[in-house]
Amino acid sequence: GDSVTQMEGPVTLSEEAFLTINCTYTATGYPSLFWYVQYPGEGLQLLLKATKADDKGSNKGFEATYRKETTSFHLEKGSVQVSDSAVYFCALRRSDYKLSFGAGTTVTVRA
Amino acid sequence: DVKVTQSSRYLVKRTGEKVFLECVQDMDHENMFWYRQDPGLGLRLIYFSYDVKMKEKGDIPEGYSVSREKKERFSLILESASTNQTSMYLCASRLQGENQPQHFGDGTRLSIL
Numbered sequence: 001g002d003s004v005t006q007m008e009g010p011v012t013l014s015e016e017a018f019l020t021i022n023c024t025y026t027a028t029g030y031p032s033l034f035w036y037v038q039y040p041g042e043g044l045q046l047l048l049k050a051t052k053a054d055d056k057g058s059n060k061g062f063e064a065t066y067r068k069e070t071t072s073f074h075l076e077k078g079s080v081q082v083s084d085s086a087v088y089f090c091a092l093r094r095s096d097y098k099l100s101f102g103a104g105t106t107v108t109v110r111a
Numbered sequence: 112d113v114k115v116t117q118s119s120r121y122l123v124k125r126t127g128e129k130v131f132l133e134c135v136q137d138m139d140h141e142n143m144f145w146y147r148q149d150p151g152l153g154l155r156l157i158y159f160s161y162d163v164k165m166k167e168k169g170d171i172p173e174g175y176s177v178s179r180e181k182k183e184r185f186s187l188i189l190e191s192a193s194t195n196q197t198s199m200y201l202c203a204s205r206l207q208g209e210n211q212p213q214h215f216g217d218g219t220r221l222s223i224l
Contacts, residue, residue, distance in 0.1 A: 032210065043115070043201055043215030044154075051210060089153060097209050098169070101153040 002027040002094040004073075006102035014110050015082060021075040021105045023064075023090035032093040033057075033066055033073040038104075039086045047075075047088070080109045114138070115216040117202050123222045130189040132219050134202030140214075141207040143185035145169075145177065148199040148218070160185055161207070192223045 007022040025033065032051045036044040048057030050066035050073065057064050062077045075088060090102040118133035136143065141162050146154040146169075156169030158177040166177050174196060178186040185204075189196055199220050203213040 034212075041217065043217045044203075044213075045215070046212040049210075049212070093209065098156055098159065099154075099213065101155075103151050103153045 001100075002031060002092055003100050004033075004090045004092050004102040006088075006090040006105055008103065008105065010106040010108060012108045012110065013080060016079045017109075019075075019077045019080045019084070019107065021088055021090075021107070023073045023075065023102060025071050025073065025090075025092050027071075027092060028095065030068060031095075033064075034091040034093075034099070035062070035064055035073070035075050036089040036091060036101075037086045038089065044089060080107075082109050082111050085109045115202055115204055115214050117200075117216040117219050119219050120217065121220050121222075123224060124189075124192050125224055126192060126194060128189075128192050128223075130192050130221070130223075132187040132189075132200055132202075132221070134185045134187070134204075134216055135183050136185075136204040136214070137183065138204070138206075138214075139182065140204035141182070142205045142211075143179065144203040144205075144213065145175075145185065145187045146201045146203065147171070148201055154201065157187065194223050197221060197223045 004025045034049045035047040037047045048059040050057045053068040055066045087104045091099045114137045145157045159167045160179040176188045202216045205211045205213045
């Protein structure tokens with residue numbers, strides 16, 4: 001079935017470092033793709049999305065480009081802050097319109 | 112802002128008990144969801160409701176049931192709790208429509224002893 005695979009964490013980096021979290025998908029057709037973020041003690045929030053190939057989603061300095069050639073939707077941020085410490089989930093919308101989530105990547109940013 | 116409220120942040124129950132987890136949303140959303148979140152597994156869909164009194168099994172419904180008597184409230188029921196149901200439970204809601212985002216509650220961490 002339709003699914004996503006994202007890089008395992010945890011990821012620890014210093015403030016102002018570059019962050020990449022890899023996400024690849026397996027699906028029939030071209031599903032909508034999402035990144036959700038979960039800050040400590042909170043539920044998930046939608047960070048960004050892309051609904052078709054070559055779309056770029058962006059929000060709060062994060063970006064991800066929907067690449068059908070490589071079936072990928074990697075999340076990037078050029079300069080992270082301590083406040084970006086969270087768990088990040090890649091997700092896709094399946095053909096039954098429900099979401100499939102990746103395992104989550106824990107990111108810790110040190111001052 | 113959409114508010115999805117889960118009744119408890121932490122809950123401890125005993126094996127064999129009947130457990131109710133409550134979720135309320137204040138934005139008149141048609142669709143509501145229950146997930147469980149486990150380390151290394153991400154979120155897995157337990158049940159889904161697309162409107163009042165409508166429900167559909169998700170990917171892991173065994174051992175669970177749900178109730179949606181009112182549009183704003185979606186309850187998850189563990190009929191006879193077992194230790195393998197110890198987990199973080201997340202409720203979400205969204206407007207009807209394939210590109211509508213899901214809005215999540217803060218979660219209930221349930222421990223079954």
